[in-house]
Amino acid sequence: MVKLEFEHRQAGHCESGVTRNLLNYHHLMISEPMAFGIGAGLFFSYLPFLKMQHAPTTSFRVWPGQVFDRATKELGVTTAIHKFRNPKDSMDKLNEVLEQGYPVGLQVGTFHLPFFPPEYRMHYNMHNMIVYGHDNGNYFISDTVMEHLVEINYEDLIRVRYAKGAFAPMGRMYYPTHVPSDIDIKPSIIRGIRKTANNMIGIPFPLVGVKGIRYLAGRMRKWEKNLGPEKASYYLGQVLRMEEEVGTAGAGFRFIYGAFLEEASMVLDQPWLKELSIEMGENANKWREFSYLGSRNCKKRGKPEQSYDFLADILLEVAGREEKIFKKLSTIKS
């Protein structure tokens, strides 16, 4: 029986919340937006060839696992990451690490997760949660989506850790082993901002970053003609689900990133970042307006209330704003 003194705090996004909670446990007090910003989590990609729940995938974040990896690496925190072929090995290792006194982050699939809100129980294998103790085959879980602490039994935990399908977690577990006491977060903030700016405007590929938003806008204009109203509305709904649901804390992480820029301006003592955080907040509200207007097209058997051209124009405006913001951010100096 192990039960660590773990403080559970809810978060907007599962991975950055897990990163924050794990680092806070080791007395490195950073906020969720800070973990997200240093981990360079903001992104955009539209992948029409990869179908998820019968519609093209839109993603507002980097590859799963990168936020934790990058943030800990940038901060100079030593971590251990394990994957296992055999479920029994993975559970033994989990018990062993818990007994050494480290809370452990796990990558799990959400379909069989018993305590998860039922409206989210789809096949999504990139969810993150923390185990902070076990007792007689019962595991104590801190899941940042949930308001309170929860528990899960041995069989269910194996099942979600070995969920199959795309991005199968394969029992992936990760935890910080050593956190230095004197960490200077300023250089890591600057590197995180540079990385995000490069991801958004520096990759010469049409489906990612600001170019990806423009590409999506172009495609959106043709949806109704090419796919018919019903499928077009479902495709639009998929973009909105990825933007507002699946733990983005609203507007596809743009609110979190604005909060990060605000905090960064104070830590780095660079007032121009504060102005950019205001621009990012306005930009996020524009995304929010897009999802509000777009969701009216997603009503059951309703006629589209907004034309797809109009929604695409909002996307183009958002893309213009983000390009401006990240061009300025890419010039950041220490």
Next chain:
Amino acid sequence: MDESQNPVYKDKAHGQFRELSYSYKDGGNFDQTVGFHDQVDRLVLQQAWDLFHERIEAAKQRVLAGEVSPIVYYMEKNLLDPLNLSMMAGFSVWRVKWHFRPGVFKRLKEPTLQKYAAAFNITLDQLKKVD
């Protein structure tokens, strides 16, 4: 909006959890609030569940009409597509689609069926018919 009610969700169990979200108000204030889903969330999530239920029902009718094998029904019921099902059961996508034919399904041997049953977490008898 009334927070305790479910104006859009058809399933009563949906939308019962409070989540944390961020927001921004003019003047440079980022805020965190804990609350229930708002209208946008409800509309787009219900849309997805509507589609799932429609697909399950359509698959059931096609199985009963003898057009496809029960694998299609259980695939839709588990919210899977052929690609994900192929990863779960351990066959190639092409073979999974081949098994969708009723005639092919009837000739399948027990070990093959057992793999599908394990992927859907049901018994062999259940796999052979739709409930």
